[in-house]
Amino acid sequence: MFSRVSILLLASAGLALATPAPLTPKELASVVKVDSLSIPTPAELMVALNKVAKPNWQSKYRQPIPTNFSSRAQIALNIGGLIADGYIAVEAEDSQQVKNIGKDIITLAKCLAVSESVIARGNSIFEFAERNEWNTLKEELEATQNEVKLSLEQQHDSGLVYFVSIGAWIRGTEVISGWIADNYTPASAKLLRQPEIVALMQTKLNELPAKTKQDPLVSELIARLPELQNAVSFSSDKSPTQDEVKNVKEISGKLMANISTKQNAKEAK
């Protein structure tokens, strides 16, 4: 499965280690969860779906979203959503769509007063899209997302970091569950099992300052994420039914619609 590279590596590795012992309860309790590794990118889910299906990615485009929100939480969530849209456009190999999304990402990022490095990343997205460098674009999208997060950290706005990841994951889940709901197979449906991601999101949202949690959109996310967690928490040895997949699509779709609706920004303080 891991072909020639792994054969070379195994040759250099020498003897494999003995089978390790199971983790102790103390070790399990010490497991660290971090945004940078514990939350997968939408690209990873799309790669997995591409292995069991041939999705028409262009059919998953959405109408352009507003780019003049006033709530910083909503801006961060929508940057994440746009990052996911960028991956969809890359999968569709649609350079104009990638450029359109890149422009919106920069516009929203400027509203957060992020650093020049984010703007530079956005410009790179334009250049790579112009040259149809799809693999590089996937790396650039994740790098852009991380630059936004780093910039937020530097502004001591670390609470917003997870909003970027949450927005990306919800939009990715909405798109993939929507495609699977319409083209159901048990194998593709099993991809949607991800209970710990939503649990991590809930933990991080609950740790936010009270003022941030008063944002209507944030309080709605906190209220609705348990429903999404239930929907993606099926057993690892069974596939969700088509109706269960439709339920994931419906919940994530409603969340994403609220995230990208300007009304929420007006209500926010």
Added chain:
Amino acid sequence: MRAFFLPLLLVASLTTQASIEPTDSLPSDAEVKAHTSALEVAGAFSNDGFKSRDGHIFGKIAHKEPKFIQVNLYSGNQYWFIAAASSPAKRIVVTIYDDKGKPIPTEPYENNTQAAAGFSPQASGPYIVRVEELEGEPAAFCLLYSYK
């Protein structure tokens, strides 16, 4: 008194280091070296179609004090989890477990201060990556992963 507080301080320090998010403090030279070394291994996998995630984690690692990091993976994808440590670490190893702590069979790679474990999950969901120093003194390490 001192003996009581020292382990507490050590635990606090390790926890902070192991759960590093993007921060406004620059990584240390040792962390940069560990990251460069991990990317070197990831580069070999990229020739075989593996794409490295931009995200990574730095931390401190010491003999008999392994670090555990949760990752959430998709069935059907292939993954390599790659760790590298700086001097004075001498030998490290990466192992993978399911969310209950049961070890998962992987393809191992071990080259002193560089190590990796490759596998393709049968089920989507959470897994645990363990990075352990087998020989050497406490050192900085970096963990990242590649997938295809």
